[in-house]
Amino acid sequence: MDRRVLTEDAAPQVIESADGELGFEAFFRAESPGLYRRLWLITGNRSEAEDIMQESFLKLWERWDRVDQIRDPTGYLYRTAMNIFRRRYRRGMLALRRALAMTPAEDEFARAEDRQVVRRILSTLTPRQRAALVLTEMLGFTSEEAGRALGVKASTVRALAHQGRAAFATTMGGEDA
16 A cells, blocks of 8 residues: 655655555654654744654654554644644643642732831831931942931941831831730
């Protein structure tokens, strides 16, 4: 029985081994470049395309003894490759959904409440303590940078920030009780 498969130029080509049997190696050599290029276009990733191509040929090779029952081995190969791609894509999307579902949702109300508490406590501090705390703790300035911004020595900024943190801790301790 004559086996015809489509190659790149879409012209039917008989792929047979020396003994007249359809040879897997000949089929692989004829079809792998085209399948790889198509899978690369579909996946956008060379290694993913190569993995899918290899898995597809492996599945076809496992059934090669029954290939005479397959009307179009090339079509079977491409269908197998697309099924593998879809399965991998679905698994990837499922893993992504699971990963996203595991991340805890941010509680916007708690964040707003925390901001309100910080504002209220900062309002109880002196303006210099508040400025030292905001510059060093919230904006990440060094004591020297904050001192230049406030027009005071770095040691003064450290003292003001220390006093502000102490007042902040005292107020927070009273709020928890």
